[in-house]
Amino acid sequence: MASVWTAMTETILEYTGLSSTAFFTIVAMMVVTYKVVCGMFISADDFVPVKREPLHLGDLTEEELKAYNGSDSQEPLLMSIRGQIYDVSSSKMFYGPGGPYAMFAGRDASRALAQLSFKPQDINGNLEGLSDAELEILQDWEDKFIEKYARVGQLVPKKTLTEKEEDENASGREEVLKATKGDMMQEDRSVEVNGVHKAGHL
DSSP states (O other): OOOHHHHHHHHHHHSEEEEEHHHHHHHHHHHHHHHHHEEEEEEEEOOOOOOOOOOOOOOOHHHHGGGGGSSSSSSSOOEEEETEEOGGGGHHHHSSSSSGGGGGGGGGGGHHHHOOOOOOGGOOSOOOOHHHHHHHHHHHHHHHHHSEEEEEEEOOOOOOOHHHHHHHHHHHHHHHHHHHHHHHHHHHHHHHHHHHHHHHOO
16 A cells, blocks of 8 residues: 555656645645536526416507517517517517617517618518518518517507407496486586576566
């Protein structure tokens, strides 16, 4: 055992120029440093992604979509292609404030994507006049969005009322008519009473 230790000590001294004590001290310090540095970072195995509830917004107008442009950090980041709305919150570095494509957030960017344009006047859903090549580029973008992002709704020119909302509006109109009719009858009775009083004083 002593001969092995002596041989090891001589080898360390020959290759490093350090005594065995100095060599093992340095090795120990390197191990400690490695442990400390590794403890400062989260490994991939320790990372637990935040689970988000599936988002479904349904029909939105262009005006309503603008509220999801990243200006409110509590709201999802949305973008539309060909009228289909996608949640691009996972790519905030691209579509969030300060990102290279931030101007597309909260908008239908179909025309701009087809033309590979960043001009404000091209950020809309108008596909009129686009060439076959531009439509093919747009299709490529749409395929990527379908694969990468969740579709959460669609753009509509104007929201249509559901049957329930129509019934509620109809009921509201009836109540207003009844109230108006009641007010008119009250005024008629008041006029009649005032007329009688006036006649009695003549």
